[in-house]
Amino acid sequence: MSLPVAARIARRELRGGLRGFYVFLACLALGVAAIAAVGSVRESIESGLTREGAVLLGGDAEMTLTYRFASDEERAWMEGVSDALSEVVDFRSMVAVVRDGETERGLTQVKAVDDAYPLYGAVALDPPLPLDQAIAGNGAVMERVLADRLGLKPGDSFRLGTADYTLSAVLAREPDGAGDGFGLGPRLILRTAALEPSGLLAPGTLYEVKYRLKLPPGHDIAALEREAGTRFADRGMRWRDARNGAPGMTRFVDRMASFLVLVGLAGLAVGGVGVSAAVRSYIDGKTEVIATLKTLGAEGCTILAAYLMQIGVLAGLGIGLGLVLGAVLPLAAGPLIEPRLPVPADFTVHARPLAEAAVYGVLTALLFTLWPLARTEEVRAAALFRDASGRVRAWPRPRYVAATTGLALLLIGVAAAFSGVPKLALWAAAGILGALGLLVLAAAALRLIARRAARARALRGRTALRLAMGAVGGPGGETQSVVLSLGLGLSILAAIGQIDWNLRSAIQQDLPDRAPSYFVVDIQPGQLDGFLQRLNRDPGVSRVETAPMMRGVITRINGRPAREVAGDHWVVTGDRGVTYAAEPPENTVVTDGLWWPSDYDGPPQISFAREEAEEIGLKLGDEITVNILGRDITATVTSFREVDFSTAGIGFVMTMDPAAVQGAPHTHIATIYADPSAEAAILRDLASAYPNITAIRVKDAIDRVAEVLAGLAAAIAYGASATLVTGVIVLIGAAAAGQRTRIFEAAVLKTVGAVRGQILAYFALRSAMLGAAAGAVAILAGGIAGWAVMRFVMEGSYRFEPVSALAIVLGGALATLIAGLVFAWRPLAARPARVLRARE
């Protein structure tokens, strides 16, 4: 092989310019740009989260207690290690406004603060008052949604529990909002001291107290965390620090971005098929040049090297374009996106996501061009003496097959490593490969059937149809490349359509039938009887469930720290509801072990939710230490129960025997199943009789969750649109690549007497057949992928959604048809003589 010769050939070929490579460039650039843009936005947000960690958290470190304030000793330690300490109480409640004798209520997430709040950042109010002034005395501020819902303006008063407060301003932005995580109600801020008369923090009420620490400069945060751990871990105190100020947000952004990168990768795969088709069509057009070069004595590998260099330069150009686009787009959109983000973001050019996108781009380009390029080696000098466009396809040599396989594996490995969700990446790769495999099969089957049909007697006389069958079934790689590129694009879109619909309907359609109307918390033990009486009298109420509840943190499992045993499982990462019962509540299914006798008062026993126990690895007989209100209770696991958390009914991971938690202050929770018409009266009566309770309208809560999921669905849709655009470009590319052939066919057909209508019908039927085959596979592949994602990633149920699937498939077939027809104009208009003469 001679590299200098190859380089010279490559240079000469490149003089031809970019004509014929626009699709190649666009596919590569778009794919790389989408991945680079998603990565850049993620990096921007994450870097913003890191920089603003302390502001988001509200301090350099935060220690959270459930149900109680810190003891003097705990507080003394915190004051000792910090420069400043701020105490924030966080709980849910209901704001009530009486207007014209009617009471309106709204759920809110209350944040009661001390003078030191906020340690970092500033609260923005409208009108722009200082926070101190706004919440002096019984002043309070709340988010605009809540104020609007209740018709409150600054200066108006409202009721919280049994006390009245004055709204002094609207809360425009709280610095630590994103760090607080997902709240069901809009935020309200007031002074802790002003809370006294409201009667809201009675024993057993659900609240959290967060102690934010401003640490001296040069502090060793890791050492401090260890010290706090050894001192307070067993008291149910949880630690967080500014190294990850908004873990929920970080996780969310991470998840979302990884998912989007995978969608982007799928887009790149679609583009890759387009790239491959473009290179194939280019090399096909070069058959004569290659054959001539061979006749002149050029070795196969020299020619391969020449074209590899040429394609390499072009790929470099495409990837470069994509990187520029991917870097610039977020920069340009930054000012638009930033105000809508609940978190700070650093919109600058980040090297890492660009480098990752470049790696993806290079690997994809290599993977998808090597195969068609390897075919240059198969071109024989004899091709000069045959009609070149109908060459019989052959597999490339084994080493290229091996290299292609290696590249594919490398790309998958890289995706697994970069995305941070290796399992998802591997499944996505498997999905794409599976879809490609299905499509190859479908293309082969289509060719076989079409070839058979073209010879069938039934088709004789239906010239256009027979011509279409013949073209689809005949030699030349067009059937396969169109079915592959279109099919892959449509499969991905169909999958996304399925996921999107299932996500939305999971929330909107399925739940409310079974879900209760209200979920009530903070019912004091003395209020329970009256509460139940009011409900049992009401004919509109079909069912009420109540259970005592306290909150507890699992601190140890068999004497070892729980986090060591169970890692990051949700059951051990925060405080969980704990209930007690003498007898198994109705509908309880004990799957293993034995429930305690109803008069049991021996050593504490606990019944654990079966699925969660399995996930953590609990066995019957294990000892679990739960810290409830600073008191450790160590209980033996004596049974497992089936608990269904999906119905929004009452479900506890942990149930203890009554004696174990005797004397611990607690409240009750209740779920009320009622007619929609009875709901308003129930809320009115209960809330005025028991101002301390909080009733959460389940439908509203579901709507909040639905909002978040809708955001997720929207993000997926954006990712999908990049795939869609790539798909359309690939489609246009395929149609354009076929145009040379179409022009020739039209000229020959006209010569032998075909009128334009017949030729057009032939082209249209041909496009429609290819589109339909791609679409059929897309429905199947999209359905399978949608099912897998819903079942295993979202852990929800899946139902096939025919409307979007059909729409996508019809859209795809229509798009192929239109692209085919648009590109048929020129062939139809061309004079046969000109076309045929050019091929002499």
Add this chain to the structure above:
Amino acid sequence: MADPILSLSDVTLTLDGNAGPVEILHGISLDVTPGETLGLVGPSGSGKSSLLMLMGGLERATSGRVLALDRDLTAMNEDQLARFRREHMGVVFQSFHLIPTMTALENVATPLELAGHRDAFERAADELRTVGLGARMDHYPSQMSGGEQQRVALARAAAPRPHLLLADEPTGNLDGANGAAIMDLLFGLRDRHGATLVLVTHAPDLAARCDRVIELADGRIAGQTARRAAE
């Protein structure tokens, strides 16, 4: 003398070249009588192919009139031309121009089908047997030699029994033996069906087999020899 089957009067052809319009044919007038075999000869670039394309309605004359079977080709649109060709004309090219995604049989059957013959495939098969390709019907063009491909092209042109056969150097891409075989087939078809044949050729021995030879030079008729008539 019978009415001419093909009649050109003062035909010019101007094409848009890279350096502006180029007049390729300058005022050509000629008649072809039914059953005649006309040879078109002349140096390369003299306009032989262009003239043949005009006769077949594959190219549109810039001015002048082209009458075929008393129909004015210059006044017809693309579709009318196509219908006219399928009823009355067969064209054979130097580079065969078979459709690569069709088998030999399908290529030959297509014009028959377009003309609405119910037995298109049977007739196409007969035609292929006639040109000696009975064993190659299901082969694609890429699986056949040049000579075989040209025989398919010949069968395709002849199958609808056209009144007029136009052939542009049908042996130009073939070796001597293959070329001779094609020519024998071509003349055989003409004889069997009584078609009129217009043949572009460089080969003197082929020209010698024509009834009349017109020589083109620089887009003009430079000379005419009527051989049969002289005998």
